[in-house]
Amino acid sequence: MGSLVPPLYQTSTFTFDSADQGEKRFAGEEEGFVYSRLGNPTVKILEDRMAVLEGAEKALAFGSGMAAVSAVLFSLVKGGDHILCSQGVYGCTFGLLQLMKEKFGVTHTFSQMRTKEDFLSAIQHNTSCIYIETPINPTMKVVDLKLASEAASEKGIPVIVDNTFCSPYLQKPIELGCDIVVHSATKYICGHGDVIAGIAAGNRKIMERISKTTQKDIGGVISPFDAWLLLRGLKTLAVRMDRHCENAEKLAEALVRHPSVEGVFYPGDPTNEDYMTAKKQMRKFGGLVSFTIKGTKDDAQAFMDRLKLIKIAVSLGDAETLIQHPATMTHAVVPAASRQQMGITDNLLRLSVGLEGWEDIWEDLKQALEKG
Numbered sequence: 001m002g003s004l005v006p007p008l009y010q011t012s013t014f015t016f017d018s019a020d021q022g023e024k025r026f027a028g029e030e031e032g033f034v035y036s037r038l039g040n041p042t043v044k045i046l047e048d049r050m051a052v053l054e055g056a057e058k059a060l061a062f063g064s065g066m067a068a069v070s071a072v073l074f075s076l077v078k079g080g081d082h083i084l085c086s087q088g089v090y091g092c093t094f095g096l097l098q099l100m101k102e103k104f105g106v107t108h109t110f111s112q113m114r115t116k117e118d119f120l121s122a123i124q125h126n127t128s129c130i131y132i133e134t135p136i137n138p139t140m141k142v143v144d145l146k147l148a149s150e151a152a153s154e155k156g157i158p159v160i161v162d163n164t165f166c167s168p169y170l171q172k173p174i175e176l177g178c179d180i181v182v183h184s185a186t187k188y189i190c191g192h193g194d195v196i197a198g199i200a201a202g203n204r205k206i207m208e209r210i211s212k213t214t215q216k217d218i219g220g221v222i223s224p225f226d227a228w229l230l231l232r233g234l235k236t237l238a239v240r241m242d243r244h245c246e247n248a249e250k251l252a253e254a255l256v257r258h259p260s261v262e263g264v265f266y267p268g269d270p271t272n273e274d275y276m277t278a279k280k281q282m283r284k285f286g287g288l289v290s291f292t293i294k295g296t297k298d299d300a301q302a303f304m305d306r307l308k309l310i311k312i313a314v315s316l317g318d319a320e321t322l323i324q325h326p327a328t329m330t331h332a333v334v335p336a337a338s339r340q341q342m343g344i345t346d347n348l349l350r351l352s353v354g355l356e357g358w359e360d361i362w363e364d365l366k367q368a369l370e371k372g
């Protein structure tokens with residue numbers, strides 16, 4: 001009792017005092033836990049905290065970000081429906097959209113989503129939801145969430161936002177009128193690179209439907225221990241995010257000035273076309289910086305191999321600075337033509353800026369840029 005840290009209920013099942021109690025819990029006539037795929041006290045603490053942070057009525061935790069994304073989409077969409085999607089999404093989300101098309105005839109359209117007309121003209125009679133990533137992985141383009149929610153509400157369609165790149169500390173889509181937030185909690189929410197997890201948050205009615213259908217029956221739930229680790233991560237989310245953002249801003253400025261760098265994609269750059277939108281809806285500009293180096297795919301890969309401090313790895317939001325090559329890694333599943341449309345060129349690199357001293361990260365980038 002009086003434990004500062006939430007207790008870890010590392011259990012698969014819960015015992016009942018009597019057969020009658022078991023019957024009542026299954027019938028929903030008595031509050032209480034039954035089986036950890038259907039609910040667990042440690043997981044519930046995480047879900048309740050995530051709901052508060054996102055300004056949502058209810059949140060659900062999952063065993064991965066993709067489990068959260070798929071549980072939400074499978075719940076909102078039926079065969080023959082259409083999904084309107086931002087031009088650029090995480091590679092496996094793209095893969096899931098393909099799978100839904102092939103297996104269930106759920107079509108999708110990618111849109112730049114720059115004006116209200118972009119939304120309204122792309123919404124079809126069978127569009128059942130709008131799916132947005134912002135900033136978009138890995139091009140860092142920003143979608144105006146208020147504009148999205150206004151257009152969607154004219155048509156009565158829910159807006160789902162993948163808030164992974166921001167965490168609720170930097171961006172709160174529900175406060176901007178969007179309906180559902182999903183996360184790869186593997187990233188900033190965990191913050192330590194030791195958990196794969198996901199979150200979905202939204203209004204009680206939709207979340208309860210997901211919890212009783214796609215979460216329960218497809219079963220991509222989080223383990224209690226991983227939920228416990230995420231609760232630890234949440235305690236330092238704000239301080240970590242501040243440091244990620246400060247480091248990223250300094251590195252983006254330095255990269256822009258370097259002669260071997262062709263372009264920098266960072267929403268906090270005042271010359272970036274999305275700067276004003278980012279400033280309006282994000283507290284700070286985030287910890288990711290993408291950039292193209294002058295040269296080819298081979299030059300980009302050789303540059304990565306020269307790095308010493310910075311680790312070559314996918315994922316993001318960890319204490320360590322990570323670099324990846326989207327065209328051959330996170331977005332390799334996306335066909336080359338679609339990659340081009342999304343702006344993922346062969347010389348594009350994505351840097352997840354860590355918590356190290358920014359001068360150390362810059363020194364490493366600089367030596368690798370200059371030895372080429």
Ligand SMILES: Cc1ncc(COP(=O)(O)O)c(C=O)c1O
Pocket residue numbers: 064065066067090092133137162164165183184185186196197198315
């Ligand atoms: C923006 C975004 N959404 C979703 C995911 C999927 O999350 P997970 O790897 O936890 O399943 C990722 C993973 O990199 C991501 O970057």
